[in-house]
Amino acid sequence: MTGPLLEVRGLKVEIAVPGGMTRPVRGVDFSVAAGETLAIVGESGCGKSLTSLAIMGLLPRAARLAAETIALKGLSLIGLSESGWRRLRGERIAMIFQDPMTALDPCYRIGDQMAEVLRQHRPVSAEAARQRALELLTRVGISSPEQRLTQFPHQLSGGLRQRVMIAMALLCEPELIIADEPTTALDVTIQAQILHLLAEIQRDTGIGLILISHDLGVVAGVAHRIAVMYGGEIVEIGERDAILGRPLHPYTEGLMHSIPVPGETRRGETLGFIPGTVPRQTGELTRCGFLERCPYATGRSAAGPVPLREAADGRLVRCVLPLDGSGRDPAAWTRQAEGV
Amino acid sequence: MLRFIVQRLLVTALVIAVTSMVAFSLVHLTGDPAAAMAGENAAPEDVEAIRRTYGFDRPIWEQYLTWVGRFLAGDFGRSHYLKLGVGEVLAEHMPVTATLGVLALAFALGLSIPLGVAAALRPNTIVDRVALWIAVAGQALPSFLFALGLIYVFGVLLRWLPVSGDATWQHFILPSVALGYYATPAIMRLTRSGMMEALQSDHVRTARAFGLSRWRVVVRHGLRHAIIPVVSLAAVQLGFMLGGSIVIETVFSLKGLGYLAWQSIQRADIEVIQAILLVIAATYAVLTLLADILNAALDPRIRIG
Structure with missing residues (x-):
């Protein structure tokens, strides 16, 4: 493997609002290799x-993008023309959205929507497109696919629609799939299947x-690597194993304490949670962004912006605490939650 | 779909039945029809004779049922003024109004839908402002003034188009523009707001995320949704154009239904007035039915519950 599949460096998104500029994404670096789940x-x-929409070139009109690098196999996606994006989207990068109830067009049959995407990118006949759609519906575990092809989205359940979205994403054999909260709108039992x-x-x-998920528990089973984002x-x-085994950032630790564990979490026990909400910062950060909500915050947290540092196992952590895990007391989360 | 159409047909029939009662009573309750027909200086015996001949002395519900019975049997009555069957009179005037209405609607849709889409694609820009200005000008000007302006420019100054009568298709161009322009603002604004909403929707984002061409995103996944309320509005507008084009028909000397209605009211030509009212009411009801069916064809969620 030479070089990552997707490389993102210094990704920033700014949105003008009355009275200033919000910075919902403030300098994000990561990469994804082929065959890897991040x-x-x-x-x-x-x-x-917003990070995922920036990679797809689908940011809302009001948002401004700045980045050093966004590259798919060396092809820079910064400043790509509209026709360049069209050749990329659906063809090399596919996206699966959160709400399968609204993501499909209610006016067209499943088969027609899939054929439309395929025929936009490949010069195939209508019959060949139908066969390909049939093949992929079968691939994603949809029973009686011939019948589904002729149905409209509102005739399918949420889980089925999300399977259809996945099948659509696979039509052109993309190199990268971005799934934005793909299971959030679904029942718990369907979540696991998807x-x-x-x-x-x-x-x-x-x-x-x-x-992409707000739920660490959801991605724990399938991710190879995990990136935890806070305040942009x-x-x-x-x-994954390193982070789930021993989280080093207090925010990651807080997220893990708010997941109930079957067999361990007792009835009546207070689950940990992180008080407050993500603060909206307009300017550059002058201190640790998590300071207000952190049970471990010290004077050094407020001294200046906190850089990412490399821990012994190779992971990167943005915290002033020692990166060997010393000096932490996870019970602080429960105490904070109970207001002690 | 079949059940949907049958349901709508029943509702339409009910609407027509009720409006026919209202139309009939209005004509009979706004004065003595026999006196109106006889004229100002008629002798009381003559009025009485007319009353008996036309059956005005019988209870109103009986008159109504007789009228409905005749109508259903295909006998629309006679115009006592023109000495012609009402069917013949209508057959002469209806095509003019229908042609005018359809052309006017075509002009209104052809102007306002592209303007609405253009405005929605570039909201709050110069494109949006110009589109709004063009549309609102149609509403701000009284229609007779706009019609006279058209006659002056295209008929008198440029001499491009005829301005009076209904002999050729060219005769219909100016009146259709004058009548259709008036419907433009409402359709344009509804198209614009519908398009803005459709372009924000999740399935349009999906269409873009899968690399579909701009045309497909805008027309197939945007306009298809935005057009649904426009269909209903256009049906009502067409009904309005068919029934309310008296001003335009007068300005351009078109012998249409509006012109006929106006003349018949002056002549107290009751049979004709009743028939026109019924035709216009039925037209509205049928247009609404067609709009519902067209919407069901556009949106599968309406036809497949």
């Missing part, structure tokens, strides 16, 4: 969805997969 995790407003399907397809095809920055990024 999970980007963080709560609402941390900038994860995640397994994504993981299985990723394994079989060797594509790169970016899985990556606060911790590394191998």
Whole structure:
């Protein structure tokens, strides 16, 4: 493997609002290799969805993008023309959205929507497009696919529609799939099925997969690497087992404490949670962005912006605490949650 | 889909039945029809004779049922003034109004939908402002003034188009523009707001994220949704054009339904007035039905519950 599939360096998104400039994404670096699943995790407003839209060139008109590098196999995506984007989207990078109830066009049959995408990118006959759609619907585990082809989105359940979205994403055999909260709108039992399907397809095809979620528990099973975002920055990024085994950033630790663990979390026990919400910062950060909500905050947290530092196992962490994990007391989360 | 159409047909029939009652009662309750027909200086015996001949002395519900029965049997009555069957009179005037209405609607849609789409694609820019200005000018000018302006420029100054009568298709161009322009602002604004909403929707984002061409995104995934309320509005506008074009028909000397209605009211030609009211009411009801069916064809969620 020479070089990453997708490389992102210094990605910033700014949106003009009355009275200034919000900076929902403030300098994000990461890369995704072919055959790898990178999970980007963080709560609402941390900038994860804007990051994915920036990679697709689909930022809202009001947003301004700045980046050193956004490159797919060496092809820079910065300042790409509209026709350049059209050849890329759906063809080399595909995207799966959060709400399958509204992401498909209610006016067209499933088969027609899939054929439209395929025939936009490949010079194939209508019949060949139908066969390909049929093949992919079968691939994503949809029963009686012939019948589904002629149905409209509102006749399908949420789980089925998300499978259709996945099938659509696979039509042109993309190199990268970005799944933005693909299971958030689904029932818990369906969530697991969809995640397994994504993981299985990723394994079989060797594509790169970016899985965006607010739920660390959801991505834990399928991600190879995890990037935790907070306030528009990556606060911790590394191998999944390392991060889940021993989170080093207090925010990651807080996220993990707010996941109930079957068999361990007792009835009546207070789950940890992180008080407050992501603060909206307009200017550059002058101190640790997580300071107000952190049970471990010290004087050094307020001294200046905190850089990403490399821990012994190779992961990157944006925190002033010692990166060997000393000096932490996870019980602080429960105490904070109970207001002690 | 079949069940949907049958349901709508029943509703349409009901609407026509109710409006026919209202139309009939209005004509009979706004004065003594026999006296109106006889004229100002008629002798009381003559008025009485007319009353008996036309059955005005019978209870109104009986008159109504008789009228409906005749109508359903294909007998639309006679115009006592023109000495002609009402069917013949209508057959002479209806094509003029229908041609005018359809052409006017075509002009209105052809102008306002592209303007609305252009405005929605570039909101709050010069394109948007110009589109709004063109549309609003249509509403600000009284229609007879705009019609006279058209006659002056294209008929008198440039001598490009005829300005009076209905002999050729060219005769319909100016009146259609004058009538259609008036419907432009509402359709344009509805198209614009519908397009703005459609372009913000998730499925349009999906279409863009899958690299579909701009044309496909805007027309197939945007306009298709934005057009649904426009269809209903256009049906009402067409009904309005068919029934309310008296001013334009007068200005351009078109012998259409509006012109006929106006003359018949002056002549107290009751049979003709009733028939026109019924035709216009039925036209509205049928147009609404067609709009509903067209919308069901456009949006599968309406036809497949």
